[in-house]
Amino acid sequence: MFEKVVLVTRKTRLSDLVVRFNTKKQAKFYVERAGQDFTGFEEEDDTYRRSVDALRAQLDVGLPVQQVDRSLVPTFLFTGKEIVVAVGQDGLVANVAKYVGDQPLVGVNPDPEHFDGVLLPFLPAKTRAAVQRVLEGRGHFRQVQLAEAKLGDGQRLLAFNDLFIGARTHVSARYQLRFGGKQEAQSSSGVLVSTGAGSSGWLSSVFALARGLTQQTGGTPGQPWKLGWEEARLAFVVREPFVSRHSSADIVGGFVTSKDELVLESRMPQGGVIFSDGMEEDFLTFGAGATVRIRPAEQRARLVVP
Helix, strand or coil: CCCEEEEEECCCHHHHHHHHHCCHHHHHHHHHHCCCCHHHHHHHHHHHHHHHHHHHHHCCCCCCEEEEEHHHHHHCCCCCCEEEEEECCHHHHHHHHCCCCCCEEEEECCCCCCCCCCCCCECHHHHHHHHHHHHCCCCEEEEEEEEEEEECCCCEEEECCEEEEEECCCCCEEEEEEECCEEEEEEECCEEEECCCCCCCHHHHHHHHHHHHHHHCCCCCCCCCCCCCCCCCEEEEECCCCCCCCCCCCCCEEEECCCCCEEEEECCCCCEEEEECCEEEEEEECCCCCEEEEEEEEEEEEEEEC
16 A cells, blocks of 8 residues: 655754855854854754654665655655655644645654654654554544635645735735625735644734733633634634725634635735745735635645554
């Protein structure tokens, strides 16, 4: 059933700096000149490299192992016959999950002292047993609902945590919003659509802001929306909607299902974008006249759990 193991790794802060400044010595000069301790960069890099080396030894399960950097994942050809192993942080698992379909995805925490590891339930030393259980058909999985944004021309973007629809810069985003049988023209800081997995992240910060403001002004603070990771619905909020002669703020949030989609039509002549999971380079252009339909994706992430 499975033909190989794909090991997805990421560049450390130090390796990124070496690429930028050509040598480790130049990277150290830059960091220390900025008043930071270079030792932390070196220790982080060393810990990650040792974890990857240990992980490769653990993945000797009789299948070829192909190591892929996270930057190549969007263009990597997954055939559906791979077990995918992503070695942290949590954001790496979230971004890989959008491209691997329903193939088993094993999240590995290379540095539990520094990474929370919500999506990284395995340490390198425990990974072999997890992969072996999947190969033997005894794996345990958590099916995580993804979000889908689809443009009228067929372009499609998935999100593990959330989608952002708005302007690339800090100017106001202008669009026509349709939801729940109603529609209105809006001007805001953008629209945030969250999955259950992402509802404790960016979405929760919106509620933290609303709660703090209502407490300071004597209002009644609302409770944040919490969705199960497996729930086939999404939550959306309009960030900082502005009321004017040409824009309203009656539709500011709700739950999106397959039967009750969220539809937006761009009125931004330039700079309109849709990006997922905080990755601004992973985006769709959302210019004037473009329409996007947002709903729970049919595809789900299949995370391997203990």
